[in-house]
Amino acid sequence: MVLPDVLHPFAKPSNSEFLTIVEGDGAVVRDADGREYIDAMASLWYCNVGHGRTEIIDAVGAQLRVLDAFHTFDIFTNAPSEELARELSALAPGDGFRVFYTGSGSESVDSAIKLARAAHARAGNPDRRLIVSRVPSYHGVTYGGLSATGLPANQEHFGPLVDDVVQVPYDDAHAVERIAHERPGELAAVIAEPVVGAAGVYPPPPGYLNELRRICDEHGSLLILDEVICGFGRLGRWWGAEHYGVRPDLVTFAKGVTSGYIPLGGVLVGPAIREPLEADPDFILRHGHTYSGHPVACAAGLAALGIMRDENLPDRAPVIGQQLSAGLQDLADRGLVAEARGAGAMWAAGMHPRVSAVAVRDAMLRHGVIARAIGDATVSFCPPLITSASQIDTCIEALEAALEDVRTA
Structure with missing residues (x-):
């Protein structure tokens, strides 16, 4: 087994398999094989304005030249x-x-x-x-x-x-x-x-x-x-x-x-x-x-x-949050997850015992959504504030599909 030269943070040092993200646009990123994913975590809780914003890219280039x-x-x-x-x-x-x-x-x-x-x-x-x-x-x-x-x-x-x-x-x-x-x-x-x-x-x-x-x-x-x-x-x-x-x-x-x-x-x-x-x-x-x-x-x-x-993006947080809250709470009401919790545009689904959050996260990738497993009991969502209503719907649908995948595996 050949290990990569990068020693990855919050990862198993023995791991040799990684998902290579090569580009992003809005709330979507793509991997090296051309597959698209909704970035339901704003990368790592941070990409509030979405990917590929030329305003920032141009400002960085202009400053570098000065x-x-x-x-x-x-x-x-x-x-x-x-x-x-x-x-x-x-x-x-x-x-x-x-x-x-x-x-x-x-x-x-x-x-x-x-x-x-x-x-x-x-x-x-x-x-x-x-x-x-x-x-x-x-x-x-x-x-x-x-x-x-x-x-x-x-x-x-x-x-x-x-x-x-x-x-x-x-x-x-x-x-x-x-x-x-x-x-x-x-x-x-x-x-x-x-x-x-x-x-x-x-x-x-x-x-x-x-x-x-x-x-x-x-x-x-x-x-x-x-x-x-x-x-x-x-x-x-x-x-x-x-x-x-x-x-x-x-x-x-x-x-x-x-x-x-x-x-x-x-x-x-x-x-x-x-x-x-x-x-x-x-x-x-x-x-x-x-x-x-x-x-x-x-x-x-x-x-x-x-x-x-x-773009008044802070005003988008409660709109996104209401949709995430409703979708996650529906899964909780149906017994598919243990609980839904969050505020603003930060939400999480608590897993039932013996349901691995990491396995659910991995299954969600196959359904085109990147969420984050916190420990092995929580799947979290923190999407860019430019994420559309249909993309939020896809995130909830991907979580439900992933839960079924893990249940029947």
Whole structure:
């Protein structure tokens, strides 16, 4: 057996068979054999505006011809990074946010944790290092994000994780408050996805996120919302924070900011963090990434946001979500899946025991739809916001057909 030169992420290192995707257009991608698939996951939760958008492609090419790359450390900047930051600050779920750029969602989560701890230290509270996250949750794969991730399988084999990170059930705000009481003066931040995404698609209970806000306010903590998936229209507003009516202190983003055309991430940094960091004019924030504020990535972001705005794509999320919800709930009512759950245009079907989500995902490929198996119990959907009603119907039909295929195999 000859293995590929690429060691694939979240894959069996021993695997030698892969599906080669060669092109995409709208909500459809094609493989090397010319077969078409509806991209029911927007690739990996990110291609909100769909594939093949010439507006982004042209913006990237134009920027490469002017300034291909230059760093933003210390006294340097570039026009696309400044322009995109102005747009993101204007869109932020609150006033007074600045933008700290990264290259990915994992880097964004690490940055938010570091910024929260640094802000407390600069405010004279260096003991506030404790981070509370939730189970299940997904916050990335770098050591900070991995430590906050509520998926034990993801943490196996990687040795000691970051200290002072504790986890509670994703729907239990009282557990967060108990920790704040048990460890007074130590809580730096609570981190939460508005809707748990890659750990299974779990919306919050009613009022839950506002309860986290109250707890943070009462105990001197910061609230980090991980919007890497939920941001940029996925729940029907620009941010999940707006959808649920909650005020965050830090917001992590990536994925949808460029619709994945060029890697880009960042953190919206609110006043509670800015004030202690900006108070001393001689303080240096010794954190950043080589590609923070990369001009080509930021040009892609500007073009992607322009498409989102011009085509009112956030308004498409509830329309797509209603259709996915109805289709998945119909399968649940008929006993074909265990449950349907989701919010906005993020939905999942929970499988019955002894029904493999991976086998269902594989069978769906034969019916022309790419969904995502989360573990072996969930099949998830997060389609581009330009996906048509007939394409959503095809996704539901492919899931039903795949379930029958697996049942009779």
